[in-house]
Amino acid sequence: MIVTVVGVGLIGGSLAISLKEKGVANRIIGVDHNEENLRKAKELKIIDEGSSLEDAMTRSELIILAIPVDAVLKTLPSILDKVENGRVIMDVGSTKQKILQLVAGHPKRGRFVAAHPMAGTEYSGPEAAIQNLFSQKTMVLCDVKNSDEDALEMVEGIVDQLNMRTVYMNAEEHDLHTAYVSHISHITSFALALTVLKKEKEQGRIFELASGGFESTVRLAKSSPDTWVPIFRDNRNNVLDVLDEHIHQLQQMRKLLEDEDYETFYKLIQKSNKIRKILK
């Protein structure tokens, strides 16, 4: 089938590569408001051609929105207005409640499948697109009862082909759990980078001393604000809630260190070690 990918960056580009590789798509049309990205994506053979959204929509069975969540909010209603019968729209955004509220009453709501692949890297743009980004990862599908059966089946089939496991949630659950497991990690990492950049006046020292541990904790701080500010904005209440808990935990550790209560500090670290069991 012909697939259109709107936004040929890390996620859209990686999806394009996988869909072609798995034989799901025989042709990929790229749409991007950034002409340079479109040119690069073509050069890298991630897409077969660049086109306008209007033209691409008339020729594709599946249109994937791989753009920042604020851009999905802005464009999805008008895309649904124009979608022809039998065609499917799917997004891959990191927040779901606002988007699904926005199109809840749309007469063509059924053509839309809300998806979120739990996969990514800290890089962005078409050059960041890689093979096998999604293999063995989780795809969250949200509020599937509001999608048409054939649309859902198409997306489920693709998720299967991508070698991903599927998890079903409603939009509210999705935004809550992703705040806990994904969004707070990014906040932490951004704040850690700011901390080290502020305290460590001698940047050469950071380079010299940075071990794998530091690099892994601060890695997400390389992520693009174009992607992440809209996510934090959309999921503001949940992010504030988990951020409060995180600040509280840090303050608790600070207090124990200040009071030199190393016994309780030890127990707290043991408690945090429980993450071993969950993450294997």
Added chain:
Amino acid sequence: MIVTVVGVGLIGGSLAISLKEKGVANRIIGVDHNEENLRKAKELKIIDEGSSLEDAMTRSELIILAIPVDAVLKTLPSILDKVENGRVIMDVGSTKQKILQLVAGHPKRGRFVAAHPMAGTEYSGPEAAIQNLFSQKTMVLCDVKNSDEDALEMVEGIVDQLNMRTVYMNAEEHDLHTAYVSHISHITSFALALTVLKKEKEQGRIFELASGGFESTVRLAKSSPDTWVPIFRDNRNNVLDVLDEHIHQLQQMRKLLEDEDYETFYKLIQKSNKIRKILK
């Protein structure tokens, strides 16, 4: 030469493997108060034999202390009391000021070289020992002017053979910079694990949704309290200082989110992105 490794865990065990592989050591004697670790290390062929410290010291040219920093503080003075001429003691601990203050006036201070390899993983024990842990990493050598010339030369030669780059610092600088670049990452990660374990009642959700990003940020929370509590205790003032800055940065991000000042939030993330340049 014959090398004794005291503490056959992640660091000591990995050193033993590399020293043997590079031909620096033709025999490795392991010393560990944990008999089970000693047995495993021998089984895994990380060491050639287990022995008591007293016996091992009389037979080795180099004794490496790869034990938690509180154990170094406890044992180093008596080890120096017993060290024979020509032999060298080296530690690989993550804090340096207290240890070097403690032995500053020792008549055999010159036989000791204070070292800290900026390398590790979140795992511990002899099973965690791996090949090539140190290659291309930094070895910090501290207050080298107080080590005897031949002792320093031996250690520098080994660092070279391990394919590491050497950085020289005084103990005060070392503890300051490692607090900024290494110790705070661990605090952050422990606190993040506690946050997620507290908020996410449905642990299955963590497993399902955890992507590479979350795993990388929380990875250090698997680290052992036996290693880390003594480090935080030794380096308490520096850790408190950088922890205050980290809490401040998180509070600043929280405030911007609460005030919905997304423009400043965007700029802050851009600023944190500068870590890209430093970590390549």
